[in-house]
Amino acid sequence: xxxxxxxxxxxxxxxxxxxxxxxxxxxxxxxxxxxxxxxxxxxxxxxxxxxxxxxxxxxxxxxxxxxxxxxxxxxxxxxxxxxxxxxxxxxxxxxxxxxxxxxxxxxxxxxxxxxxxxxxxxxxxxxxxxxxxxxxxxxxxxxxxxxxxxxxxxxxxxxxxxxxxxxxxxxxxxxxxxxxxxxxxxxxxxxxxxxxxxxxxxxxxxxxxxxxxxxxxxxxxxxxxxxxxxxxxxxxxxxxxxxxxxxxxxxxxxxxxxxxxxxxxxxxxxxxxxxxxxxxxxxxxxxxxxxxxxxxxxxxxxxxxxxxxxxxxxxxxxxxxxxxxxxxxxxxxxxxxxxxxxxxxxxxxxxxxxxxxxxxxxxxxxxxxxxxxxxxxxxxxxxxxxxxxxxxxxxxxxxxxxxxxxxxxxxxxxxxxxxxxxxxxxxxxxxxxxxxxxxxxxxxxxxxxxxxxxxxxxxxxxxxxxxxxxxxxxxxxxxxxxxxxxxxxxxxxxxxxxxxxxxxxxxxxxxxxxxxxxxxxxxxxxxxxxxxxxxxxxxxxxxx
Amino acid sequence: xxxxxxxxxxxxxxxxxxxxxxxxxxxxxxxxxxxxxxxxxxxxxxxxxxxxxxxxxxxxxxxxxxxxxxxxxxxxxxxxxxxxxxxxxxxxxxxxxxxxxxxxxxxxxxxxxxxxxxxxxxxxxxxxxxxxxxxxxxxxxxxxxxxxxxxxxxxxxxxxxxxxxxxxxxxxxxxxxxxxxxxxxxxxxxxxxxxxxxxxxxxxxxxxxxxxxxxxxxxxxxxxxxxxxxxxxxxxxxxxxxxxxxxxxxxxxxxxxxxxxxxxxxxxxxxxxxxxxxxxxxxxxxxxxxxxxxxxxxxxxxxxxxxxxxxxxxxxxxxxxxxxxxxxxxxxxxxx
Numbered sequence: 001x002x003x004x005x006x007x008x009x010x011x012x013x014x015x016x017x018x019x020x021x022x023x024x025x026x027x028x029x030x031x032x033x034x035x036x037x038x039x040x041x042x043x044x045x046x047x048x049x050x051x052x053x054x055x056x057x058x059x060x061x062x063x064x065x066x067x068x069x070x071x072x073x074x075x076x077x078x079x080x081x082x083x084x085x086x087x088x089x090x091x092x093x094x095x096x097x098x099x100x101x102x103x104x105x106x107x108x109x110x111x112x113x114x115x116x117x118x119x120x121x122x123x124x125x126x127x128x129x130x131x132x133x134x135x136x137x138x139x140x141x142x143x144x145x146x147x148x149x150x151x152x153x154x155x156x157x158x159x160x161x162x163x164x165x166x167x168x169x170x171x172x173x174x175x176x177x178x179x180x181x182x183x184x185x186x187x188x189x190x191x192x193x194x195x196x197x198x199x200x201x202x203x204x205x206x207x208x209x210x211x212x213x214x215x216x217x218x219x220x221x222x223x224x225x226x227x228x229x230x231x232x233x234x235x236x237x238x239x240x241x242x243x244x245x246x247x248x249x250x251x252x253x254x255x256x257x258x259x260x261x262x263x264x265x266x267x268x269x270x271x272x273x274x275x276x277x278x279x280x281x282x283x284x285x286x287x288x289x290x291x292x293x294x295x296x297x298x299x300x301x302x303x304x305x306x307x308x309x310x311x312x313x314x315x316x317x318x319x320x321x322x323x324x325x326x327x328x329x330x331x332x333x334x335x336x337x338x339x340x341x342x343x344x345x346x347x348x349x350x351x352x353x354x355x356x357x358x359x360x361x362x363x364x365x366x367x368x369x370x371x372x373x374x375x376x377x378x379x380x381x382x383x384x385x386x387x388x389x390x391x392x393x394x395x396x397x398x399x400x401x402x403x404x405x406x407x408x409x410x411x412x413x414x415x416x417x418x419x420x421x422x423x424x425x426x427x428x429x430x431x432x433x434x435x436x437x438x439x440x441x442x443x444x445x446x447x448x449x450x451x452x453x454x455x456x457x458x459x460x461x462x463x464x465x466x467x468x469x470x471x472x473x474x475x476x477x478x479x480x481x482x483x484x485x486x487x488x489x490x491x492x493x494x495x496x497x498x499x500x501x502x503x504x505x506x507x508x509x510x511x512x513x514x515x516x517x518x519x520x521x522x523x524x525x526x527x528x529x530x531x532x533x534x535x536x537x538x539x540x541x542x543x544x
Numbered sequence: 545x546x547x548x549x550x551x552x553x554x555x556x557x558x559x560x561x562x563x564x565x566x567x568x569x570x571x572x573x574x575x576x577x578x579x580x581x582x583x584x585x586x587x588x589x590x591x592x593x594x595x596x597x598x599x600x601x602x603x604x605x606x607x608x609x610x611x612x613x614x615x616x617x618x619x620x621x622x623x624x625x626x627x628x629x630x631x632x633x634x635x636x637x638x639x640x641x642x643x644x645x646x647x648x649x650x651x652x653x654x655x656x657x658x659x660x661x662x663x664x665x666x667x668x669x670x671x672x673x674x675x676x677x678x679x680x681x682x683x684x685x686x687x688x689x690x691x692x693x694x695x696x697x698x699x700x701x702x703x704x705x706x707x708x709x710x711x712x713x714x715x716x717x718x719x720x721x722x723x724x725x726x727x728x729x730x731x732x733x734x735x736x737x738x739x740x741x742x743x744x745x746x747x748x749x750x751x752x753x754x755x756x757x758x759x760x761x762x763x764x765x766x767x768x769x770x771x772x773x774x775x776x777x778x779x780x781x782x783x784x785x786x787x788x789x790x791x792x793x794x795x796x797x798x799x800x801x802x803x804x805x806x807x808x809x810x811x812x813x814x815x816x817x818x819x820x821x822x823x824x825x826x827x828x829x830x831x832x833x834x835x836x837x838x839x840x841x842x843x844x845x846x847x848x849x850x851x852x853x854x855x856x857x858x859x860x861x862x863x864x865x866x867x868x869x870x871x872x873x874x875x876x877x878x879x880x
């Protein structure tokens with residue numbers, strides 16, 4: 001089942017994306033409300049040339065630069081038809097970069113060896129041992145737990161096209177999801193992956209063959225961004241499942257996302273609208289919320305450092321993190337396997353593109369449980385109409401429902417609970433009220449009495465169990481059973497396994513703090529549930 | 545869809561909105577809970593309980609049949625008291641269609657859930673394209689044909705346009721805003737200051753004191769609003785300062801009347817009973833008090849009014865309490 005886009009669809013999608021945008025840009029430039037065509041072209045050339053001037057490119061920028069400079073020289077003298085040709089050239093170039101070059105031989109080889117190789121990749125095994133016939137699949141199956149509304153995913157996959165919308169913790173997410181789809185016997189989902197992820201060549205190979213297309217976040221040209229969105233829209237319309245990370249980037253602070261980017265998520269309404277206006281009886285696009293819950297996170301140290309520097313949000317692309325270092329990756333995966341730790345992939349109840357619940361037949365429901373026709377959200381004067389602002393609002397509303405699903409399907413793991421309890425104990429005894437000063441005031445010399453930790457964990461597990469019973473969170477088995485000893489043992493073992501410095505460490509009857517930032521990072525996964533009466537530390541700069 | 549417009553709720557403001565729509569030549573249906581009220585509106589064109597002898601436009605057709613007024617109607621105004629807003633929403637929910645626009649005109653926050661009315665609409669119905677109507681709107685003045693204006697806040701431009709088409713006349717202006725949260729909070733919170741203004745009137749403190757009350761009240765309202773995510777500038781607009789001024793100045797305001805009665809030493813239950821109508825400020829005061837406590841917002845005026853409503857601060861002492869508060873910066877830096 002590990003196949004990517006059907007070879008015959010590749011050129012069709014390219015020409016569809018390029019053609020649609022060509023028509024739309026021409027229409028807009030003729031309407032008088034927008035810039036003239038020459039201005040549109042010039043603006044995009046400016047963005048590209050500026051990017052090259054900044055050196056935001058791979059390899060020698062010479063060829064790219066001369067291509068864009070040539071267009072810029074010709075633009076002032078170009079006739080209307082020549083300007084249209086230039087527009088077409090630009091669009092074709094962008095679309096081609098996004099789609100990449102399809103090689104059928106690579107494709108065939110990938111589909112044959114992918115499952116085995118992917119298993120090895122994720123468990124950190126060498127190719128040699130893989131060929132020895134090790135039970136890679138069985139090992140992975142134990143460490144990646146697929147739970148939640150799995151049946152619904154299968155059912156909806158038969159009924160329409162799926163948009164998987166996962167939380168984003170690590171660059172491993174897309175690979176874990178690729179593996180999950182394979183294990184569930186689902187077709188792979190198409191997704192946009194930042195170019196930086198392809199710098200690890202081995203990973204890049206797998207990513208491409210798991211359905212990834214390239215997104216160069218350094219490119220700011222408006223037409224490039226429109227090509228990306230239109231590519232996602234067109235593939236959805238043609239029935240290819242897509243995978244978007246609505247958070248946009250890996251969550252820096254470790255918490256479950258509360259703010260989502262609307263751009264790519266909005267393509268589900270665009271594709272749905274195109275299906276309806278093209279005369280489809282029913283548009284069938286479903287949003288599947290997915291929570292990825294890791295006991296340890298490969299890039300945690302880099303991510304939380306970026307968050308605390310507060311430049312993390314501005315510095316969008318991190319290229320030098322643990323993901324780009326193969327050794328760290330293998331250490332991480334080996335650690336997970338040796339600890340018998342589990343990564344949870346949890347499917348939440350699906351939504352329609354407007355954020356409505358669905359019944360088992362994939363029909364949209366209003367809050368009373370009545371079946372409604374979602375196409376009617378697009379009606380103006382009795383028929384479907386395009387209205388970008390309206391659809392952006394619909395997407396915003398769907399996003400807030402997606403965020404609610406993320407909270408409900410977050411799996412509280414032992415590391416999260418232990419970190420939350422310990423940081424709360426430190427907070428209660430803190431002399432500082434400023435968050436950042438408080439975090440700086442903590443150090444290796446600080447320790448907690450084990451008995452005290454156990455007491456707080458008992459209260460925390462009680463509260464988590466109550467929340468789980470109310471459907472507001474999910475819990476790891478040890479938390480559900482209130483097994484504080486196991487929570488501490490597993491938590492400490494995990495914290496001592498992968499990170500350069502153990503996050504927490506037991507010495508006699510006391511727990512010592514090793515890495516404050518990481519303690520804060522793992523604790524944040526349980527932020528916002530009102531646990532232990534602790535304030536939300538991510539809302540302001542205070543711990544009071 | 546037909547060109548009909550529906551108004552749910554036949555209180556003073558609901559009737560006035562229906563009257564304005566009918567004056568503009570649009571067919572309008574007014575949904576009432578009580579059959580005798582519908583009969584009175586249809587036969588005598590009055591709503592004596594809420595609007596005395598003011599004549600309603602003859603084009604206003606009243607009914608108690610919810611299904612008929614919601615079927616195939618593109619625009620619905622929902623102007624029912626906050627207390628019954630959710631139950632009307634859930635009654636109407638199976639009758640709404642996804643493409644309909646709903647504009648509510650209820651100024652308050654739900655006591656049990658802290659929800660604004662737009663949140664209730666989202667929670668109870670399939671409606672996504674909604675807006676809120678707010679502003680300095682004393683119903684009896686508008687129905688008497690005096691000039692006035694209001695705001696429609698919606699994030700959907702078509703909702704604003706449809707509402708303007710229904711309501712705008714040479715006597716009634718509609719401004720637009722996309723800050724639904726801010727407009728809803730401004731409309732709800734000003735009622736608390738209006739109760740304080742009633743104390744001002746009853747104790748004959750003069751217009752200087754009232755102006756001080758209004759401006760400091762506005763500052764506190766904006767502080768609460770901004771902490772909940774509203775745009776600070778909304779509070780200086782028609783739905784903010786505009787509504788606050790009229791509610792505090794006009795003796796017609798129900799909340800103002802509550803304040804006067806409290807100053808006269810009457811009990812709250814008796815005041816509400818005498819009023820015969822809903823004064824949203826009373827329940828909003830309690831809700832806002834909790835928000836202030838939880839979010840640690842500096843709002844001594846709103847907090848003082850909570851104590852007056854709860855009976856823990858005597859109205860005669862309230863004035864001294866307000867006048868001895870520490871004087872801070874005139875313009876709150878957080879609102880810049």
